[in-house]
Every structure is written in structure tokens, then in C-alpha cells.
Amino acid sequence: MTENIRINVHHVTRVEGHGNIVVDIRDGTIEKCELQVVETPRFFEAMLRGRPYNQASHITSRICGICAIGHATASLRASERALQVKLSEQTILLRKLAFHGEMLDSHILHTYMLIAPDFLGVGSVIPLAASHPEVVKRALRMKKFAGDLCQVLVGRHTHPIAMTVGGFTHFPTVDQLIELRKQAEDLLSDVAETVDLFSHLPWPTFERETEYVALVQPDEYGFIDGEIASTDGYRLPLEEYRQVTNERLSSHSTAKHAAFNRPSYMVGALARFNLKYGQLHPRAQSAAAHLGLYAPCYKPYKNSMAQVVEIVHCFDDAIMLLDELIARGVEWEAPAPVTLAPGARGVGSCDVPRGILFHEYQIGETGLIEEANCIIPTGQNLANIDLDMRALVPTIITEAPEQITHKMEMLVRAYDPCISCSTHFLNVEFVGK
Amino acid sequence: MKPKVAFFDFTSCEGCQLTVVDALQTHLGLLDLVEIVQFREAMSERSEDFQIAFIEGSCTRESDEERLRKIREQAGVVVALGSCAHLGGVNTLKNRWSIDNVQTYVYGDKGKKLYESYPARPIAAVITVDAAIPGCPIDRFEFLRIVQLLLQGRKPRLPDYPLCVECKLLENGCINKQGRPCLGPITRAGCNAVCPSYGDGCEGCRGWAPEANFTYMREILRGHGLSDGQIDAEFTMFNHYQLQQMGEKTPVDASSLSNGSHKPAPKTKSKFAAPKEA
Amino acid sequence: MLTTPLVNHTTTTTPRAYDGHTSVYLPTVATIVDVKDETALEKTYTIRLPGGQNLGHVPGQFVMVSVPGVGEVPISITSSPSRTGETFRLTIRRAGDVTGVIHTLQVGDEIGIRGPFGRGFPIETFRGRDMLIAPGGLGLAPARSLIDQIIDCRNDFGRLIILYGARTPSEILYMDVIREWQTRGDIELLMTVDRPDSLWNGHVGVITTLFEEIEINPYNTIAVTIGPPIMYRFVTIELLGKGLSPDQIWMSFERRMKCGIGKCGHCQVNHRYSCQEGPSWTYAEALAFEEAL
Amino acid sequence: MSLYILPKEKLGIFVEALKANFRVVGPTQTETGYAFEDIDHVEQLQLDYNTTILPPKKFFLPQREVLFEFHSDTHHDGRRKIDVRPVYQDVEPTVIFGVHTCDMNGIMLYDKVFAEGFRDEHYVARREQIYVIGVECLHPCDEASFCKDMGTLTAPPIYDLHMTDVGPHYMVDTGTPKGERLLLDHIDVAMARKEDIQELGRVLSAKWPQFKLRLKISKDQTPSLLALGYNARIWNELGERCLACGSCTNVCPTCFCFDVHDESNINMQDGERVRLWDSCQLAEFALVAGGHNFRQTKASRVRHRIMRKGKYIKQVHNLLGCTGCGRCERACLVNITIPGTLNALHEEMQLESGI
Ligand SMILES: Cc1cc2nc3c(=O)[nH]c(=O)nc-3n(C[C@H](O)[C@H](O)[C@H](O)COP(=O)(O)OP(=O)(O)OC[C@H]3O[C@@H](n4cnc5c(N)ncnc54)[C@H](O)[C@@H]3O)c2cc1C
Ligand code: SF4
Ligand code: SF4
Numbered sequence A: 001m002t003e004n005i006r007i008n009v010h011h012v013t014r015v016e017g018h019g020n021i022v023v024d025i026r027d028g029t030i031e032k033c034e035l036q037v038v039e040t041p042r043f044f045e046a047m048l049r050g051r052p053y054n055q056a057s058h059i060t061s062r063i064c065g066i067c068a069i070g071h072a073t074a075s076l077r078a079s080e081r082a083l084q085v086k087l088s089e090q091t092i093l094l095r096k097l098a099f100h101g102e103m104l105d106s107h108i109l110h111t112y113m114l115i116a117p118d119f120l121g122v123g124s125v126i127p128l129a130a131s132h133p134e135v136v137k138r139a140l141r142m143k144k145f146a147g148d149l150c151q152v153l154v155g156r157h158t159h160p161i162a163m164t165v166g167g168f169t170h171f172p173t174v175d176q177l178i179e180l181r182k183q184a185e186d187l188l189s190d191v192a193e194t195v196d197l198f199s200h201l202p203w204p205t206f207e208r209e210t211e212y213v214a215l216v217q218p219d220e221y222g223f224i225d226g227e228i229a230s231t232d233g234y235r236l237p238l239e240e241y242r243q244v245t246n247e248r249l250s251s252h253s254t255a256k257h258a259a260f261n262r263p264s265y266m267v268g269a270l271a272r273f274n275l276k277y278g279q280l281h282p283r284a285q286s287a288a289a290h291l292g293l294y295a296p297c298y299k300p301y302k303n304s305m306a307q308v309v310e311i312v313h314c315f316d317d318a319i320m321l322l323d324e325l326i327a328r329g330v331e332w333e334a335p336a337p338v339t340l341a342p343g344a345r346g347v348g349s350c351d352v353p354r355g356i357l358f359h360e361y362q363i364g365e366t367g368l369i370e371e372a373n374c375i376i377p378t379g380q381n382l383a384n385i386d387l388d389m390r391a392l393v394p395t396i397i398t399e400a401p402e403q404i405t406h407k408m409e410m411l412v413r414a415y416d417p418c419i420s421c422s423t424h425f426l427n428v429e430f431v432g433k
Numbered sequence B: 001m002k003p004k005v006a007f008f009d010f011t012s013c014e015g016c017q018l019t020v021v022d023a024l025q026t027h028l029g030l031l032d033l034v035e036i037v038q039f040r041e042a043m044s045e046r047s048e049d050f051q052i053a054f055i056e057g058s059c060t061r062e063s064d065e066e067r068l069r070k071i072r073e074q075a076g077v078v079v080a081l082g083s084c085a086h087l088g089g090v091n092t093l094k095n096r097w098s099i100d101n102v103q104t105y106v107y108g109d110k111g112k113k114l115y116e117s118y119p120a121r122p123i124a125a126v127i128t129v130d131a132a133i134p135g136c137p138i139d140r141f142e143f144l145r146i147v148q149l150l151l152q153g154r155k156p157r158l159p160d161y162p163l164c165v166e167c168k169l170l171e172n173g174c175i176n177k178q179g180r181p182c183l184g185p186i187t188r189a190g191c192n193a194v195c196p197s198y199g200d201g202c203e204g205c206r207g208w209a210p211e212a213n214f215t216y217m218r219e220i221l222r223g224h225g226l227s228d229g230q231i232d233a234e235f236t237m238f239n240h241y242q243l244q245q246m247g248e249k250t251p252v253d254a255s256s257l258s259n260g261s262h263k264p265a266p267k268t269k270s271k272f273a274a275p276k277e278a
Numbered sequence C: 001m002l003t004t005p006l007v008n009h010t011t012t013t014t015p016r017a018y019d020g021h022t023s024v025y026l027p028t029v030a031t032i033v034d035v036k037d038e039t040a041l042e043k044t045y046t047i048r049l050p051g052g053q054n055l056g057h058v059p060g061q062f063v064m065v066s067v068p069g070v071g072e073v074p075i076s077i078t079s080s081p082s083r084t085g086e087t088f089r090l091t092i093r094r095a096g097d098v099t100g101v102i103h104t105l106q107v108g109d110e111i112g113i114r115g116p117f118g119r120g121f122p123i124e125t126f127r128g129r130d131m132l133i134a135p136g137g138l139g140l141a142p143a144r145s146l147i148d149q150i151i152d153c154r155n156d157f158g159r160l161i162i163l164y165g166a167r168t169p170s171e172i173l174y175m176d177v178i179r180e181w182q183t184r185g186d187i188e189l190l191m192t193v194d195r196p197d198s199l200w201n202g203h204v205g206v207i208t209t210l211f212e213e214i215e216i217n218p219y220n221t222i223a224v225t226i227g228p229p230i231m232y233r234f235v236t237i238e239l240l241g242k243g244l245s246p247d248q249i250w251m252s253f254e255r256r257m258k259c260g261i262g263k264c265g266h267c268q269v270n271h272r273y274s275c276q277e278g279p280s281w282t283y284a285e286a287l288a289f290e291e292a293l
Numbered sequence D: 001m002s003l004y005i006l007p008k009e010k011l012g013i014f015v016e017a018l019k020a021n022f023r024v025v026g027p028t029q030t031e032t033g034y035a036f037e038d039i040d041h042v043e044q045l046q047l048d049y050n051t052t053i054l055p056p057k058k059f060f061l062p063q064r065e066v067l068f069e070f071h072s073d074t075h076h077d078g079r080r081k082i083d084v085r086p087v088y089q090d091v092e093p094t095v096i097f098g099v100h101t102c103d104m105n106g107i108m109l110y111d112k113v114f115a116e117g118f119r120d121e122h123y124v125a126r127r128e129q130i131y132v133i134g135v136e137c138l139h140p141c142d143e144a145s146f147c148k149d150m151g152t153l154t155a156p157p158i159y160d161l162h163m164t165d166v167g168p169h170y171m172v173d174t175g176t177p178k179g180e181r182l183l184l185d186h187i188d189v190a191m192a193r194k195e196d197i198q199e200l201g202r203v204l205s206a207k208w209p210q211f212k213l214r215l216k217i218s219k220d221q222t223p224s225l226l227a228l229g230y231n232a233r234i235w236n237e238l239g240e241r242c243l244a245c246g247s248c249t250n251v252c253p254t255c256f257c258f259d260v261h262d263e264s265n266i267n268m269q270d271g272e273r274v275r276l277w278d279s280c281q282l283a284e285f286a287l288v289a290g291g292h293n294f295r296q297t298k299a300s301r302v303r304h305r306i307m308r309k310g311k312y313i314k315q316v317h318n319l320l321g322c323t324g325c326g327r328c329e330r331a332c333l334v335n336i337t338i339p340g341t342l343n344a345l346h347e348e349m350q351l352e353s354g355i
């Protein structure tokens, strides 16, 4: 039995952003066990002050290259709710479809390129391409669809172009949608093989129950708008998100930790799965069964498994949306009008690959943003990661330090942390509140 | 022997590295030409022995300077990857206020001292940079072209004409002609006018074209009914640092900048200097 | 071999061959048979076309030299037609992308050649005249084609005066050949450098200072000056001062070129395409267009 | 040649019949205006349209055109070997519908530039397969056009077919034997009768008064006006304003300057030499190695463009370089226009000479 262990993983790899894992065990007791976020702070909320509202989605998509469409969507929803914009049905359909593009891109990247190498015993996707070429090729085919979907709808995945307050500035042609539909259809066998691949991996069994929080919608397993729900039974409208996120500062990270009813909670694919398993597309439900994933699941490593389930779900949902759009045709629409008023406020929220994301803006009469607040999923997960690590360490303490390190890294990676995003947090007391 | 390349990130969204990953997916042959020895976002293997360093992100704190200098010492060629590294980019929006102001706004009075920060700047403000791949995010085809040029031992060149050239070749309806702002006429081409092609005006993420005519760009935007403040907001989305730098020597709308003549312009204070805190 | 192209453009149809025609833009693949270092910046390449085919040029013309993957550049032919059998020579300065890569090529390597292009010097009309040739710097490369041609039928011409200016002694081209010219006895050759080194004991100063040292018959002299714009402008003034009329003064205009066949527009001097109607022009012709001088 | 009558309701049949054998392109409506695009259904074809953003020159000289493919390789003996193979891009039987008379003048110039002198086989190969179907302009496109000034309101003799809308039907003039065959092979049409020809005459003479003149001088005077005005003040004023964005030349039906460069594939051995549209308004156009730029200032570049339009091209090809289509005026964001410039130059020259 090891009495003293010091682990210091400087800049965890295969995650987005810079984080260090620090574990310090003396005489068998954990002195320190934390994920330190060392990403440079970026101050997006501060930057937004004084900018025209229609720039906000373009500025905030730059918070994160992986969840760029997510940030843009949350930002647009915040402005739109503040400015009382009524979206057309077509806009809503196109937004959902673009969102699936990002969800797929991110989940495929994470499961195949960042997680799979751990299980298949290689350091990264580059040797994986040599050892398991068919796996990598399949991932690339699926990722290409995700990329094409984003490109056709909004110009590109990283920093979408065509999304604007009230609608879109560019529309796909029906021919392009038909082409995408065909592409998706052709990939269904790849999707099935993906499920199969991940059902055979040796998933760690570590388990720790916590509170799971996600957005819920009445009639779908959706990602945009809705209500905040928790596995502890709470339901809140978006406007009251502060009650959930409750951020507090932490001295070991430039991101702020969040706590709702317990010391920590988890957001992301597993949280969504636990909360709304019943709303998944049938094929996604059977994929979950094939993977052996049942709600509720308290195994954080299986967050990646829930992502695989969501890949299936998003594929099917994208095909449904494509069918609907192809059937109704796509019209060029001018963005819906805005109503400017003094001190208009709005909260926009969506459940991005890594969990719930909130943007809140106050927009002045001239259309300039007066106050802004953004709460990022990884920020909400940090406290939970720390607690998971503390619970994990005693169970593996007898293993070799490299093993321990590896398992810790895998745990952090399972959360698919988007550290560069997480370095934004509030403290803003809105004036007049 | 294949040249060894490494990727580094500073303050950024990692979207440019993601674009590199995309480029590797579509052009796997790139791996036959170079050996990637460090790429934290995508791989765990790591080596400090490299010749070409691609650096993403701006420098936003003093302690990052040391890391940058280390990379510079090791690398034969340093390439700024994307707007943040090349221009300072969107990170420089915070430079409109004092650091204390933004720190307090985001972290509160108690938290602000916890995290180090200083005005954001391009990496060229800290170390010598041999080439830049502009864009937010970078264009994957330009990335591949520039890698090729480096491998041929040529000096990477960027288009030195405005975006409108590419936009016209694509036969897009002009955004400015529709009365909406587009910075195409003063922005360096190379992205294949992707924003106007998707119906949105260019925001200048690739930096200014060498002959950018700010005076008349302002006139055009005024014609759309934009106030000077709104025009500044348009100009500064990615280029706040550049405008600030120019502000020390020349006013942003000095006509002397616009006509290819290089006579020095009169000294005036930048319009883009940080506003006073309320 | 199939590789993904590096451009995000698509062509509307698959390119297909247009049978029976050759493209004017398609270079002939030629072989480098000799490389000679001239100065730190210039090398002379001897090039052989397939089957040793004769280039068929006149002095003052140029070829377009291609390095596939890098580009194509105009280069004057430095060998004279009288000495061009199965090979011809180019002297190339390392000035940028294409020329930089050319400098890495070696004997046996292949390059692309198109041409010869342009209007050369109408050497037939020079017969019987005194020739004053005043090249500056790299201008000696195209001038040498003319000089060698004259030497090879030396009796057809009157005096042959060469005034050559280089920036420094180390930048002097073809030193071995120049020594030969100096010893022949039928060439009056004066050289100058702008900046001498410790070994230089010749003339110092810009090329125009050499004019003080020569007497010419203004009625029977044809002058040819090739060099950078700043240089030929001053040389022209000297020549006019010596009593030459504008149509007795020939010069060469080098502009950016992309096609060599009068279409791409880059080399235009007012309405004239210097790749076609030039690069050799008389001063009298040049006077008619503002952009020339 | 001969005149035929094509009833309007038969246009669709004609287009469909052509589509069996040809790529058919024509003016279509876009979000912001009109553009020449492939015609999939006849409803897309807009024969009464305002000038497109890009002229039909894009079918004659594509924006990006592969000239040849290359392969370069290092041989086992260490020698660098190269291989080249010409490519003729976009060579396919194409019918271009609805070409305005101004744009036909542009095509006429292109034919001189590319098919005469050194024959550009890439152009000629494509050109030989293109059928031009013109359409008579019966009213001005908008205030930007000045075709009447430039004498381009009548069709030049380069069309294969030329259509005039005379109400219930189009009168179709066959300009070439191959045009006539194209028509007769694809649709059943009657020859025009005497009264049809009279009707055509009425329509044609009714159109002229609707077109305004914008130039203060006649087009034949532009070369001499420009010769006089080489050193005019106006060039500096325009140079100040110009954005050097190249839009004016890219949209111009008579601009044909191009750049050539090499694009290598990722393996760095195979690649293509391509030609791309270039613009004399861009800084690099006349720049040479070593840094000397023969047209350093924007003023000198604006002047070069106007000189080409009104003088140089005329000197070289005996056709004016401007068709009065007004595209450059529509594209320019700082209002630099051909009529405006020529008129201002005319005024400046008059003032100078004290008239
Ligand atoms: C008629 C003529 C004859 C010439 N003869 C010689 C000679 O004998 N020896 C010699 O060393 N050089 C000669 N030059 C100059 C030579 O063409 C340039 O040095 C060369 O084009 C530089 O190309 P680069 O790619 O190396 O440089 P870069 O600076 O990388 O140029 C980029 C591109 O611009 C164009 N370009 C740049 N400079 C010139 C230029 N001066 N002329 C034409 N195009 C240019 C070319 O297409 C070139 O590929 C001649 C030029 C002309 C016009
Ligand atoms: S849309 Fe923008 S880039 Fe395109 S032509 Fe207009 S101003 Fe130029
Ligand atoms: S259009 Fe402008 S903002 Fe958009 S990618 Fe290009 S340079 Fe950047």
C-alpha cells in the first residue's frame, strides 16, 4: 500500500483547454485532490458590454471552438428573449438541425478521437489510425456528415456564420438537404457499428451518485430552450438559473464552481440521459440497452457511453428534421423583427454537448449590451469532478502511480471538459436587482 | 527526414486547432510530409524536439511570455495560427477597459486578484513570428498551402488584396450594397469570402488589407446609418489591438493611410483608447 | 495518382482533353545540362530542349521558365543565336520564389521552357554601324546575347564599345569572358563599380561616369542599354547628350509577366504589351508612352 | 440572316429540347438580383432581366481555370523529372440564353483577345462549343447603364441566335448557320412574315427614346480625351477614394487580365497550373521582384483602368474597352463610375484649355 502519493498532471491532454490534476496523499489521507483550471481567463462578459446585440453571438461563439454553435444559439436566444423576438417555425427547425451538427461533431470527436485511444491502448488518434484504421475511417465518415451539416446550414462548424438574431442570413437549398438526408441514411450502419464498438470496451465501474441537471422539454429529448430539471425533483424556469448554478469562486481554478441542492451536480450527456431517457428516439433507446446503459446511471465514466446514445438519437432526429424541411421546403426569410426597450433582459439556454449553458444579457434602448453573464457547463461540472476524484482515489490507491494517474485522467476526460469555456463566470450583480 | 511540428495554445477557443484536426481528416497525406510531435488537444504523446511551431491564441498574461520565448528558442519557424495569435483577435476587446475593471466585472472584488491578466496582444508583440495564418478560425486550405510553402522553403505569402475580390468571383450579392455592414473592402482576402457567402458581412477576422482605405470604409458604413460608435464596434471586433497601435502613430481615419502613399500622418490620440471607467 | 486537391473550388465539369491541340501555356520539358556559379546571387544554366532542338531566338528575346509546383518566370536568353546549337544559356538571379527554387536545381534536373517570346533587337538593321552597348548589373545577361552575336560576325559592324557598370566587383558577371573581350583588341570595354573593394583598381562611379571617357560618332552609332529603370534613364540622358537621336537608342523593359503572349495584362506599358511588342524598344518609341520612363 | 417566330409558350419546349444535347445557362433570379446560372426548369429563365453581377464571360474564361496538370518527382538517380499534360476545362456544348447586347460586345472583344494573335486553345476549345443566344434590350436596366452612349445597344455580329420580345412571341434572328441549325433542329418554328417584320421594326424604333445619354462627349472622343487627360487632377481624387478592391474589373465584361499560379496537391508532387482572374486595381499587379511597383499609387491604377476602357483596348483591338453595361458602377462602393469620370475629365480639360 502506498502511503504517500503525489500526482501532478500538468496540462491534461485530449481535452479542450488547460487543466492540471493535482493529488497529494500523505500517510494515506488525501490532502489535495483537484482539477486545477489554469486556462487564462478571457473576460467575455466584460467584453460584451457596449457591443451591439447582433455581434454578441459572433463574439461569444469564440468562447469555444467545439461548442461554437451552442454558444451562438444560447446567445441568440438570450437576445431574442430580451428583445421579444418571435421565431418562425422554419428558424426553429433549422436551429435544431444545426445544433445536431455540432452535437454529432463534438460527440464523435470526443468518443472516437479522445476517449477511444484510452481503451484501445494508444496515445492518440494518430497511432489509432495505424492500429485500427477501420475505426478511424468510420469516425471520419460520420464526422464529415456532421461537418457538412454545419457547413450547409450555417457556413462552418467553428464559428457559425449564418445564424443571426431572429433567424438566418443564408438558407440551404432543398437539394442540399436531400443530399444530406442521403448521406445520413448511408451512415446508419456506421452508427450501429459505433454502438457495437463502445459496448465492448472495458468501462470502469466506479460509481458515485450525485444530482443530475439538464434542460427538459415537454415533447422531445431536445437541447434548446425548455425548463431546468434535476434528478432531485426540482423544476425551474430558465430565468431562475442562478438558483441552480450558484457559482462560487475557487482559488485553484480560473473557473467557478457550482452547487445546487447538494455540494455539486453533474451536467452533460449522462445527466440528460438520466433525466429524459424516455424521450429518446426508439433506436437510441435500444442502443442504450445494447450498451448496457440504464437510467439512472451513476457511473461518471459512462458519460461517454451516454454520448454514444446521443449520437444515435441525433442522427435519427436529424433525419426527421431533414424530412420535415424537405417536405415543407425552405423559404428565404428576413430575420424576425426586434423590439428595443430600455433595460431589456433575457436568458438564453441550451444543452450543449457538455451540459447546460446559460447566457443572460441586458440590452439597452440603442441595442447595446449593458450587462452580460455566461455560465458554462464545465464550470458547473468542476465541483463534481473534484468530488468524483476524491471518491475514486481511495478505491485505486493500491495501484501503481501511473495507473492512478491514467485513471484520473480518464475520469476527467469522461466529462469531456471544455476548459477554455469554463473560465467565465459571473459575479455580476445586475444593477437594480 | 520529415520536419517535426508542434502545436501550442495560449488564450483562445482552440477552434483553429480543431480546424487543423479537420484538415488532417480531409488531407491525411499531410502526415506523410510532417511529423506531429506535440498537439495537446488531440494527443498525449509529447516531445520538445520540433522545428516548426504553430501557436494558437493571444498572449494575455505576463507569465505566458516565458512559455512563448521557450517555444521561440526551440523552433526554427514560428507560425501564428489564427486571429488570436496573429492579431490579438477577439481577446483584445477587453483592452477597452482597465484590467482591474474587467477582472472586477467578471470575478468580483474578492476574486479579481486570484487570476493574472494583462491587455491581450498578438504573439508577435512578444516574440518574432515568421508567418501567420490569419482567420477566426483559420481556413483549412490556407493552412495546408502555408505548410506546403514552408516545406518548399518558401516564404509564406498571404493575399494582399481585399476580400471583395474573392466575393465578386463567387458572384455574391454585395452586403454593403444591401445597406448592411461588411468590412470586405478593407480586410485581407484568403477565406474565400465565407461570411458574405453566407449572407453576413465580413467582420475583419483576417486583419486589414495592406491598402485598407479606412476613411471611405467609414463613409460607406455611415451611409448605412451607423453611428461612429457602431462603426468603431464593427472595426474593433478582431482588430482592436491594431487600431490601438495605429492610433499612436496615425488616427484611424487618416486619409494619408489610404492612398498607397506612406507619408507620416499627424500624431493624434486614438479614438480607440480605453474609455474612462464610470 | 489520386490525391485530394488543396483548393476548395470545384470546376463545373471534369476537365477533358481537347484533342489535337497544344496549349500555348504548356511548357516543353527541357533538361539542365550545366550549371555555373557566376556570383553569390547569379548562376548560369545551360539548357537542352528535347532532341537538342534549336531554340531559334534573336538577341533580346526571353523564355518563360517553369518549375511546376512553384511557378513560371521570364528570363532573357543570354546565349547568342550564333552560338546556340543544341543548348542555350540563361543567367538567373535568385530573387524570390521561382528563382529561389531554380537555384537549388542541378545538372540532369528538368525544367519547363516556353518561348522564345518578345521582340528582340533588329540586328540586321545594325549592320555597318558602330555599336555602343551599356548594360548595368544583370543587364549584361541579355546584352551578352547581342555582344556574342556581333563578335561572331565582327566585320559586319563598326566599333564595338561596351560600357559595363556593376554595384560591386563581386557582382560582375562573366569575368572570364570579359577578360577575353578585353584582350581581343577589337572591343573597347570600360567597366565601373559603384562600391569598390580593396582589390579593385578600376573605375569607380555610376555607369554614366564612363561616358566622359569615350568619343563616338553620333551619326553612325546604335546604342543599347539594359538595366534597372533608374540606370537606363540616366544613360539615355548621356546618349542624347552625345548627340544620338532617340531612334538610335535601344532599351529593354522588364515588367511583371504571367503569360508571355500578350494576354495576361501584367506587363502593359500604357497600351503596349512589353512581352510582345517589347521588351526591346527604341527610346523614340518609348517617348510615346508615359508609363515607360 | 433569317427571321423566325417563336411563340412564347414554346420557349419551354425549346429549352427542354436543347437540354437534351446541351448545357443550358441563362439569366436567373437570385436573392439580390440576377445571375447567369444553369437552367434546370424553364421557369428559372428570366429573359427580361437587369444586368447580372458577373457577365457571361465566366463561361468563356472561368474564374479559376486549370491550364495543365503536372507531376514532378525525384528519379532514382536523384534527378528531378517533370511531366505535364494540358487540361481543357469546361469544354462542353453550351447554350447561353439571354445575353444582352452590351455583353455580346464584351464577347466580341474576348474573341479578338483570345482567338487572335497567340491562339489560346483553352479559350478556343470552349468557345467553339458555345452558342450565344442574344436578347434585344427594350428598356434600360437601370440608371447605371449607359449602353446607348457606348453604341452597344444593337447586337454585334457574334450571336448565333438573337431574340426580340414582340409581345406574344419572340422574333428570332439567326446570326450564324450553326445558330439556324440549333433552332430548327430543336423546335418547329415558322419564318417571319412581312407584317411580323414590320412589327419588329416598330418595337425596335420604340425602344430608343427610352434610353438616356449620360456622357457629355461622344464615345469616339474618349481616346483623345483620355490622351489629353493623362496628368489630370481627377486621377488623384479618384485614387483617394478607391478601395483597391478590384470589384470593378472582376464584374467587367471586357476585363480579361489574369494571374497564373501553381497549386500542388498534398503530396507536393502532383498539381495544377491555374489561371485566375486578376485585376489591375490590386497593388501586386505590376509589382516585380526586388519591390519595384510600376503602378504604386491607387491613382495610377484607377487611371490605368479607365485608360484601358476608353483608349488602350481601342488602340490594340480596335474596339472600345467599355460596353456601357454599368456593372462597375453598380459594384463600386465609393461611386467611381465611367460616365462620371469621363464627364469630370471632360470638364477639367475644358477648364484647363479655357473653353
Ligand atoms: C523580359 C524579362 C527578362 C528577364 N530576364 C532575366 C534574366 O535574364 N535573369 C534574371 O535573373 N531575371 C530576369 N528577369 C527577372 C525575373 O523574371 C524575376 O526576377 C523573376 O520573375 C522573379 O520571380 P520569383 O518568383 O523568383 O520572385 P517573386 O518575387 O517570388 O515573384 C513572384 C512572381 O511575380 C512575377 N515577377 C516578379 N518579378 C518579376 C519581374 N522582374 N519580371 C517579371 N515577372 C516578375 C513572376 O511571375 C514571379 O513568379 C527578367 C524579367 C523580364 C520581364
Ligand atoms: S459583400 Fe463585402 S466582401 Fe463582398 S463585395 Fe460587398 S463589400 Fe466586398
Ligand atoms: S469574411 Fe471576413 S470575418 Fe468572415 S472569415 Fe473572411 S475575413 Fe473573417
Ligand code: SF4
Pocket: D248, D251, D252, D253, D254, D255, D309, D321, D322, D323, D324, D325, D326, D327, D328, D329, D338
Ligand atoms: S467598364 Fe464598367 S460599364 Fe464599362 S464594360 Fe466594364 S463594367 Fe461595364
